[in-house]
Amino acid sequence: MTRIAILSDSASNVRENREAGIFIAPLYVNFQDGSKKDLKEISPQELYDRIETEEPKTSAPGVEDFLAKIQQIQEAGYGKILAIAVSQSLSGTYNSMRLALESQDMDYRLIDSKTITMGQGLLLTYGHQLIQEGLILDEIADKLEKKKRDVKIFAGVGDLKYLVRGGRLSRVKGLIGGSLRLNPILTLAEDGSIENYKSVMGKKRTLNFIVDKVRMDLAGGEPYYLALAYAGDRDKLGEVKDKLGDLVDGADQYLEGPVTAVLGTHSGPDAYVVAYLRL
Numbered sequence: 001m002t003r004i005a006i007l008s009d010s011a012s013n014v015r016e017n018r019e020a021g022i023f024i025a026p027l028y029v030n031f032q033d034g035s036k037k038d039l040k041e042i043s044p045q046e047l048y049d050r051i052e053t054e055e056p057k058t059s060a061p062g063v064e065d066f067l068a069k070i071q072q073i074q075e076a077g078y079g080k081i082l083a084i085a086v087s088q089s090l091s092g093t094y095n096s097m098r099l100a101l102e103s104q105d106m107d108y109r110l111i112d113s114k115t116i117t118m119g120q121g122l123l124l125t126y127g128h129q130l131i132q133e134g135l136i137l138d139e140i141a142d143k144l145e146k147k148k149r150d151v152k153i154f155a156g157v158g159d160l161k162y163l164v165r166g167g168r169l170s171r172v173k174g175l176i177g178g179s180l181r182l183n184p185i186l187t188l189a190e191d192g193s194i195e196n197y198k199s200v201m202g203k204k205r206t207l208n209f210i211v212d213k214v215r216m217d218l219a220g221g222e223p224y225y226l227a228l229a230y231a232g233d234r235d236k237l238g239e240v241k242d243k244l245g246d247l248v249d250g251a252d253q254y255l256e257g258p259v260t261a262v263l264g265t266h267s268g269p270d271a272y273v274v275a276y277l278r279l
Helices: 045-056 063-075 093-102 117-132 137-150 160-164 171-179 202-215 234-243 245-250 263-268
Strands: 003-011 020-025 028-031 034-037 056-061 080-085 107-112 153-156 181-188 194-200 224-230 251-259 273-278
Touching: 003 063, 020 063, 020 245, 028 045, 028 263, 034 194, 045 263, 056 063, 056 263, 063 093, 063 202, 080 093, 080 117, 080 137, 080 153, 107 137, 117 137, 117 181, 117 224, 117 251, 137 153, 153 202, 160 234, 160 263, 181 251, 194 202, 202 224, 202 234, 202 273, 224 234, 224 245, 234 273
Parallel strands: 003 020, 003 080, 080 107, 224 251
Antiparallel strands: 028 034, 028 056, 153 181, 153 273, 181 194, 224 273
16 A cells, blocks of 8 residues: 655644654744744744844745655655645645645645644644554545544633734734733634634633633543643643643543744744644
8 A cells, every 4th residue: 555644844833753654844933144944943942032132933834845855755655645734824834835746746635724733733643543544545635624623722822912923913903902901812713814712811711711611622522632732831731731631631642742933933932722623
């Protein structure tokens, strides 16, 4: 049977694992003195050390970056590609990936995940599981197209200015959140853009609301994947994990870790993410 590789990008919060057939093209963090590749040339801590004084931007991988990954996939003996991109409402990554895939002769399916960070990572994890189960490429891609609608992601963000600065959230929404001193709970709309799910007064109430929402959604007993991520404060991960400990233990797949530097550029250091996928 022809082997299937996964091609994705660093906005998925998943690191490359060539032995497992996972190939990741990094996005870029751009400073005035040059650009650095996400996950490879810049750590989240370096980003937070520089974010206030330098106001970095981000950019998508170029077509050449994805062509290099496709060549690595071919050299590793894979014959087909399952490509999973960060939401094209948030990045030009999908388009670069598409152009690269169209220019070569491997069989592939390209999926706009309509999500980002751990949500995208969970979809990738699900795709990898289906590959391990022996499904063919079209079956896997069709399942992911349906299942991506079940990916839920909620983020607590202490300051919207980074999302506003990066153009991922309108200035009007950003100013409203700041002026009322409300803590926004962000999620993704059906088109994959960022929207405010609810604004809550106080950080503790924000966390409790997210925890209650996750528990309500996962209360049916169906199997699920769960993921937690944090920005600059690792203690926040522990706080969230403590409140969701039984769900962490019960997950079919559990992912955790810091958001990458590219994602931290838009979230800022005071943020955390909870994502889940009902199977």
